[in-house]
Amino acid sequence: MHTALLLEMAAGAFPDRAALGARAAPVAFAELQARARGGAAWLAAQGEGSIVWLGLNGPTLPVALFASGVLGRPFAPLNYRLPDDDLRRLAARTAPSVAIADDDMLARISDIPGVVAIARSAFDAACLDPANREQEPEFVDPDIAVLLFTSGTTGEPKAAVLRHRHLASYVISTVEFMDADDDEAALVSVPPYHIAGVSAVLTSIYGGRRLVHLAAFTPEDWVAAAAGEEITHAMLVPTMLGRVLDVLEARGECLPHLRSLSYGGGRMPAAVIERALKLLPQVNFVNAYGLTETSSTISVLGPDDHRAAIASDDPDVRRRLGSVGRVLPGLELEIRGPSGEVMPTGSAGEVYVRGEQVAGEYLGKSLLDADGWFPTNDQGWLDGEGFLFVEGRLDDVIVRGGENISPGEIEDVLRAHPQVADVAVVGAPDDQWGERVAAFVVTRGEAPTADELSAWVKARLRSTKTPETYDFRAELPYNETGKLLRRVLKQELAAKTAA
Amino acid sequence: MDLKPGSRWKSAVCDTEVVLVRPPSAPASLECGGQPMLAHASQRVADAAISPDHAAGSLLGKRYVDEEAGLEALCSKPGAGSLSLDGRPLTMKEAKKLPASD
Numbered sequence: 001m002h003t004a005l006l007l008e009m010a011a012g013a014f015p016d017r018a019a020l021g022a023r024a025a026p027v028a029f030a031e032l033q034a035r036a037r038g039g040a041a042w043l044a045a046q047g048e049g050s051i052v053w054l055g056l057n058g059p060t061l062p063v064a065l066f067a068s069g070v071l072g073r074p075f076a077p078l079n080y081r082l083p084d085d086d087l088r089r090l091a092a093r094t095a096p097s098v099a100i101a102d103d104d105m106l107a108r109i110s111d112i113p114g115v116v117a118i119a120r121s122a123f124d125a126a127c128l129d130p131a132n133r134e135q136e137p138e139f140v141d142p143d144i145a146v147l148l149f150t151s152g153t154t155g156e157p158k159a160a161v162l163r164h165r166h167l168a169s170y171v172i173s174t175v176e177f178m179d180a181d182d183d184e185a186a187l188v189s190v191p192p193y194h195i196a197g198v199s200a201v202l203t204s205i206y207g208g209r210r211l212v213h214l215a216a217f218t219p220e221d222w223v224a225a226a227a228g229e230e231i232t233h234a235m236l237v238p239t240m241l242g243r244v245l246d247v248l249e250a251r252g253e254c255l256p257h258l259r260s261l262s263y264g265g266g267r268m269p270a271a272v273i274e275r276a277l278k279l280l281p282q283v284n285f286v287n288a289y290g291l292t293e294t295s296s297t298i299s300v301l302g303p304d305d306h307r308a309a310i311a312s313d314d315p316d317v318r319r320r321l322g323s324v325g326r327v328l329p330g331l332e333l334e335i336r337g338p339s340g341e342v343m344p345t346g347s348a349g350e351v352y353v354r355g356e357q358v359a360g361e362y363l364g365k366s367l368l369d370a371d372g373w374f375p376t377n378d379q380g381w382l383d384g385e386g387f388l389f390v391e392g393r394l395d396d397v398i399v400r401g402g403e404n405i406s407p408g409e410i411e412d413v414l415r416a417h418p419q420v421a422d423v424a425v426v427g428a429p430d431d432q433w434g435e436r437v438a439a440f441v442v443t444r445g446e447a448p449t450a451d452e453l454s455a456w457v458k459a460r461l462r463s464t465k466t467p468e469t470y471d472f473r474a475e476l477p478y479n480e481t482g483k484l485l486r487r488v489l490k491q492e493l494a495a496k497t498a499a
Numbered sequence: 500m501d502l503k504p505g506s507r508w509k510s511a512v513c514d515t516e517v518v519l520v521r522p523p524s525a526p527a528s529l530e531c532g533g534q535p536m537l538a539h540a541s542q543r544v545a546d547a548a549i550s551p552d553h554a555a556g557s558l559l560g561k562r563y564v565d566e567e568a569g570l571e572a573l574c575s576k577p578g579a580g581s582l583s584l585d586g587r588p589l590t591m592k593e594a595k596k597l598p599a600s601d
Contacts, residue, residue: 001505001518176594177560199601235601262600288600297600
């Protein structure tokens with residue numbers, strides 16, 4: 001099924017309802033549909049192949065996404081933060097393609113063989129031109145909806161393939177058509193090249209929730225937009241939420257319109273979510289876990305789960321505040337051990353998922369097994385009630401003398417120390433043990449000593465999990481979507497060992 | 500009738516349109532208002548009428564299923580006829596109560 005049909009249904013049933021943009025001057029569903037069709041007709045005349053997006057968030061983004069869908073061509077958003085050389089190499093891989101670039105980014109992507117670069121302003125004008133809008137789109141049987149490039153921290157970025165059927169299945173199985181109240185508005189602040197940036201467009205349109213884009217995230221702009229646009233729903237990655245809370249606290253702002261805040265895309269420190277629950281008592285919190293390859297969310301910890309966990313004295317219920325909730329209906333999830341055996345409740349292994357929204361594919365290579373299961377490369381375990389706990393990437397697991405140690409567990413313990421502001425735990429090469437546990441720590445207030453931190457960990461975890469070295473840092477390396485760059489730290493340690 | 504996923508169908512007797520989400524396990528006839536549905540691109544013929552047994556209507560954005568054959572269809576345009584598979588009325592899938600996550 002075609003993602004363009006989602007917009008067609010919304011525009012057919014609610015032509016005048018606000019689809020996107022500012023509260024004062026929204027774009028209605030019928031207008032969004034007309035722009036997408038006009039844009040599609042014009043793009044078809046510019047060149048063949050994928051439609052590349054190089055730019056900030058904004059109201060043109062959903063138009064371009066749906067225009068690509070109407071044409072039946074893949075939409076490929078690129079990371080504008082990449083250095084020029086990397087960006088141009090990636091853009092060259094999309095050829096043949098038509099690239100829509102922010103006017104001030106156009107030069108960065110010009111003169112690449114097979115890539116027709118056009119300015120966003122020219123595309124915007126074409127979407128409004130009656131000559132383009134009058135053209136009846138040809139029916140196409142679409143296939144690939146979106147190509148998303150991975151961040152490529154381990155080599156050349158890979159292009160994850162999301163077909164129309166995966167995305168459409170995700171939308172219709174998780175969102176009730178036009179079920180949002182008239183006053184609902186969603187604020188999107190993750191960048192366009194992030195899966196949540198793509199899925200937010202589709203689910204908001206289908207659900208009838210006005211879509212507001214923040215051009216690029218800063219906590220101050222986010223709070224200003226949330227207040228000014230009377231935002232009711234938003235999604236943030238954990239590092240963004242922490243910074244938003246700082247601004248809210250400093251300004252005494254309580255965002256009375258905000259009803260639902262979902263977070264995902266990384267491990268949420270318990271201290272941050274507990275603070276958020278206190279600062280925004282009227283807000284429903286949702287922890288969502290998903291991957292690019294699964295068309296976004298596959299499990300959610302809902303508002304009631306949050307409240308039950310925080311109110312409980314039972315440690316098993318309480319700890320669910322750190323879980324990613326239960327798998328969505330219609331999806332299957334298993335934890336598997338090293339030889340592919342299904343692990344019992346409470347035992348960690350690799351998270352496998354199967355279902356219609358699960359693409360599990362890179363250009364030229366499917367990762368699905370013969371039965372359609374997708375190995376997520378995440379380590380996790382399920383509790384007795386089916387709540388999933390994700391411990392991190394399998395590649396990040398530290399193997400010390402044959403024992404598998406999950407860095408996330410040690411980081412959680414250290415982060416709970418009052419003088420630890422941030423922490424990363426990685427495996428360092430070790431002649432005797434294969435790997436040893438190494439911690440990178442950002443302190444606050446009076447800096448604790450390595451011995452104090454070791455005593456803190458030893459009191460809470462098995463002694464083999466106590467870090468053997470500590471590096472004290474002013475800050476840790478993150479990418480712009482809040483993912484900790486563990487490999488940067490590992491490389492530093494490896495270089496040190498080699499020297 | 501090639502009921503493949505993503506294929507679009509329209510009623511022969513009312514405004515109803517559907518898109519197929521999940522195909523039936525064996526060849527079957529998808530009907531609306533008691534009449535076999537038509538491929539989306541084909542023309543309606545004027546002389547057929549809605550059967551009174553299949554006149555409960557279809558609702559936009561609702562998913563309809565036939566448990567026996569495993570078929571699921573999404574109503575993309577509502578109409579006065581109701582949906583059936585080989586004469587068995589399709590049932591409307593319950594609305595899901597999932598919190599917004601993106």
